[in-house]
Structures are given as C-alpha cells and as structure tokens.
Amino acid sequence: MRAFRPRSSWSAALVWLSAALGLLFLSTPVPAAAAGGGGGGGGGMGLGQGSGGMQRAAKHFERAEKYRVQGIEDTRLALEESDPEERAEHHEDAQRKFKRALREYKKATRAKRDFHYAYNGQGFCQRMLGDYEAALTSYDKALELEPGFPPAVEYRAEAYLRLGRLKEAQAAYMELFNAERNIADLLLRKMRAWLAGQQKTPTVPANELSAFQTWVGERSEIADQTAALMPGEADSRW
Template sequence: MWKMSAVAVVAFALLHGAALASGGSPMPVPRSPGMAPSAPRLTPEQEAAQRYNDGLKHKEKADALASEAEAETSNAKKRAKLEASARKEYEKAMKEFLAATDRNPAMFQAHGGLGYVYRKTGDFAAALKAYDRALELEPRYTPAIEYRAEAYLGVNRVDEAKTAYMALFNADRARADELATAMKSWLQRRRQDAAGLAPETIEDFAKWLSQREEIAGQTSALIQPQDSRW
C-alpha cells in the first residue's frame, strides 16, 4: 500500500476543511518534496487530485445541460438531446471519480462525487454505496449526507431521508434547506406517481415536511453563519 509524503499529507489536511464546506471545490494537486513543476511522474495522491478535478468539470457541465433540458418544455427532440448530452458528461465524471478513488481510496470527496453521478444517472444502489463510503471516511461531510438523503427518496426510503434532514438541520442549515427543496419536488412527483407508496405514507410525509418548514422559518433568524472552514 502506498504512503502519502509528508508534504502531501499536509496539503490534503488543509484541503479537508474546505471540502467539508464546499462539497465540490477543485483541490490543488499536492507537491512532492523536490518535485519540479514540470516533472512528469505524479504520486497517487497527485493523480487522484487531478482526476477528481477533471471529474468536477464534467459534473458541472452535466448539471448545466440537465438544467437546460429541464427548462426545455416546448421542443421534445431538443430536450432529449440535452438529456443525452448530460448523461454522457455524467459518465465522463464517473470515470474520473472512479480513477480518483482507485489512486486514493481515502479521498472521501471523490466517493461523494461518485454517489452524485450515480444518482443523477439513476443508479440509486450504487449511489448509496458510494455515499456510505464517503461518510465512513468523513462522517461530517454534509454534502454526502444531503445527497444520500435524495438517493433515499429515489428508492422511497422516507424515514432515512427524514433522519438525514434532522441531522443537517443541526449541523448544516443550508444543506437542510436544500434537502427540503428536494423533498418538495419528490413529493410533487409522488403525488402524480406513487411508485408503490401508500397514499397515506405520502400525505404523512407532506405533513411532516410542512411542520419542518414552519419550524425552519421560525428559527432561521436565530441561526448564526457557519465558519466556512469547518
């Protein structure tokens, strides 16, 4: 098993806090002691950082295409083309994130990225596995908590999604609000297509979400801005 150089360890530690807050920021490539800027050979940590950053670029492009496709309501052919292009970019991101986790299995951000693109391409089982791994490595990684909850909703595991919301409400309010928005969208879809859920389960969830939004509105003024470094 490879070992991180001392400089790489320090660089990774400095990145750790920022990654917790951002959930998807590019990371600098760690430098090896005495390594010239143009040296062709990279350490596994450096390769992992590069592949992760490349994956983020494809993910961001895919997200933009997916948003454009969702907004396209008048031209079905154009919408389908945009969706296909988005999927290709998600698959490219998947390849890069997989390479990053292969070179640095401890990079929780890359596991979280994998979960994201698996979820976006409809593979909820793989997404949950990737998010679980990210959170095994870094339990405070709130982007993975939030996105794993969205994956739970994708397979109708509403109780686990609720638990995730409560954890985020106390730890990362912005992520909790993001999850609440995703929950409202999920609720609208399930009211149109229950996907096997009992009607009472859907309406119970709607009542719970309404109560949580009311509480969130009452407490929002009391929330202090978080230190972005945590």
C-alpha cells in the same frame, strides 16, 4: 439531429428534476490539501500512497468535476427545452457527461482510496444516472471516511427519497438540522420539490406519502420560526 427516443425513466424523473434542479448544489470546493491529506478511515492512502497517487487523484478529480458541471448544464438545458427531440438530445448529452465524470471519479478513488470528495462525486453521478443503490454505496463510503460530511449526507438523502426510503431521508434531515442548518434548509426544499412531483407520479404508498407530507409541513414551520436565528441565507449552490 438525433431521432427522438422516449425514455420512461426520464419522463418519470422530469417533474422531480425540474422542481429540484434550481436547488442543485455543487459539491464543496476541495481544499488544496484534500487530495493529499488523509480523510477519515485512519488516513490510509490505499493504492494511492505517495505523492504520485495524490497527483493522479487530483488530476482525475478535476476532470470529473468538469464533466459533472457540464452534465448539470446539459440537464438544465433539457428541462428548459420545449421541443421533444432537442430535449432528448440534451438529456443524452447530460448522460454522457455524467458517465465520463463517473469514470474519472472512480479513477480518483483508485489512486487515493480515502478520497471522500471523489466518492461523494461518484455517488452524485450514479444518482443522476438513475443507479440509486450504487449511489448509496458511494455515499456510505464517503461517510465512512469522513463521518458527517454534509454534502454526502444531503446527497444520500436525495437518493433515499428516490428509493422511497422516507424514514432515512427524515433522519438525514434531522442530522443536518442539528449540525449544518443551512444544508438542512436546502434538503427541506428538495423534499418539498419531491412531494410536488409525487402529486403527479406517486411512487410510494399513499399512507406513507401523507405521513411524510405532514412531517415536511411541520418541519417547514419549525424552520420558518427559527430562521431568524440563522446568521445568513443558505447558498443554494453549495
């Protein structure tokens, strides 16, 4: 058993993660043609041009997804663990898995420059590793290649929350509300989870937090009032 080494960043994130992990969704399954077809951005293949690059990208993406799912599971175990030493061990395991996944996602994007799914996964891992600015860069790239790609819009909004960029998180919600309502509902629930964490460990000015809380309350009422118009419940793992 490893010696317990407290991490302030992990402690600060614990409340937020425990509230939001149940809403953590897996990225949209990649269609069989995704690694080979062009996304946005003109469909250029970059260094991955040709079938060899497509195959390499798909291989690295598959490995990355495996490590990412393992990292999510290790994070869940850490949050459920009451023993501090065991919790720290699970956290370290999760960090290692996310780092491995990140390396594989980067290899996938080098093999296929327009692989927006891989840029999105890259951003996810960077966000889980606490590198929110890098995550934003990855999400921005995914959205440059595939404008409006819902997973990237939602994931980027979570990074905005962690950076206190609340107006941008609100704009992301409105974009999803008008285009992908189920995903907007998921983001709204994550916003409420973030607000719950802010009650214990505030990271934004009180006036901004109060205004955001009011906005979330108003949007929640609208979401409840219009829920009957939706064809079905959102998949919380999307």
